[in-house]
Amino acid sequence: MHRRLVFEEPVSRAAVWSRRLAWFAFAVLLLSLLLVRLREPSIEGLAPVAGAYVLVLAALGLAILAFIRIWHSGHRGAGMAAGALLLSLLLLAPAGFIVLRLVTRPALADVSTDIDDPPAFSRSQAALTARSGRVPPDVPALQRRLQRQAYPKAVPILLELPAEAAFDLARRAALGLGWQVLETARPGGRSGAGRVEAVARGRILHFSEDIAIRIRPRVDGSRIDIRSASRLGSHDLGANAARVAAFTDEIELLMESR
Template identity: 50%
Template sequence: MRRLILEEPVTRAAVWSRRIGGFALAVTLIGVFLVRQQRVEMTAGLAVFGSGLLLALGAAGLAAIAFAMIWLEGRRGLGRAVQGLVLALAVLAWPGFLAFKAVLLPKLNDVSTDIEEPPAFSRSRAALAARGGHVPVEVAPATRRRQREAYPLVAPLHLDLTPEEAFEAVRKAAQVMGWEIVEAAPPGGRIGLGRLDAVDRSLILRFPDDITVRLRPRVGGTRIDVRSASRYGAHDFGVNAARITDFLEEVSAQAEAR
């Protein structure tokens, strides 16, 4: 006599977790592509990207429900639930990392080596055209002082080079960093200041960030100040401070190589 063996059904939460997780990954990648390639308006591209994140949250939630049902009722579908969770985490890992940094770091989107008298961005026709008419707003000194504890390495660089030599080191460092140099004015004129304005872009979404470098002659050398400002968002997640310190390290390396 045959015995009929009844298997527990596959939990639907596991099935839908995998489906929605895969869809979330596809939507997120499409959103990243649209924003990076500037195929649509920024807000539209970010809306697609945000939709992918919401779908990923839903997939993670369904995976959690599936795990509970598998544990309590002995249902099948563990593999599907794990796959759905992995897909969701693949989408949420980077935003989650940024959220963690947002908790640890001060809410700043404009960082300067000179807090009291930050370098000013060029307002020339060429600079405004390169920035799409955008000029970073001035930040109150009280707001800037928040960066002191969080970014102690963001400080002026003093080189034992003439302003002209320092300017060449700055220009070369900007090229090595892959910045788009918007305008460069060698030291000279009545007060002898030099300046370099540039645009850099974020790694994943290619958001533009604006940078200006000021060179000021000093007795026996040159002082270099840098200001980096995010064009979008109220929190830069430490990107501007990291950019400044990396750039000044590269300037030092270029100066030593002379």
């Protein structure tokens, strides 16, 4: 009885290491995101995330190299290379979304429904403590005009309600969105305006935006203006405009339920 010898092609080392590196990059990325959430948010604190994405790109490159070598040499490991390629692309998807936002959104970090007279931020001790002593700076008029072009729906909210009722509505909307309300001031006094000061935090990285809401009486009702400003960087990737839109939608929902 003769035994038939079967010679199998060796497994591509590039495929093996691409899979290992892809899973290692996945673990490093999760750990780095956890560290960012636990620490005080900062641009420097994103360095571990950037390092994790270097590993992701290396895994992607190895997977592509593995496919090339498998094609030329006939080595095994196509499945491993395909898995590494898919995992790398999935990990790169959020980074690709961020790059898309950088390209398609203006470089703004402060959005207001009133570009001529944005709501001012409180300088009380409680507000300054919550903002770590930071007061969002004024935005040049040119940037405010860029905001109007990029986010034409970020406009004042006009209500056929007294300022007192509009104030209660604005406060409920802020709380309903999960924002931390720092302080409030009812309409009245010399200016006649009411105010709600709040802080909103991102769901993933917990980056903070400072919120100032102003309620002014009008002859036929009231006007609500909101301003949302990021604490880090000069580009918010559209986050502040999204918060303004979410606040407007919440006001509309509350009005419908009255």
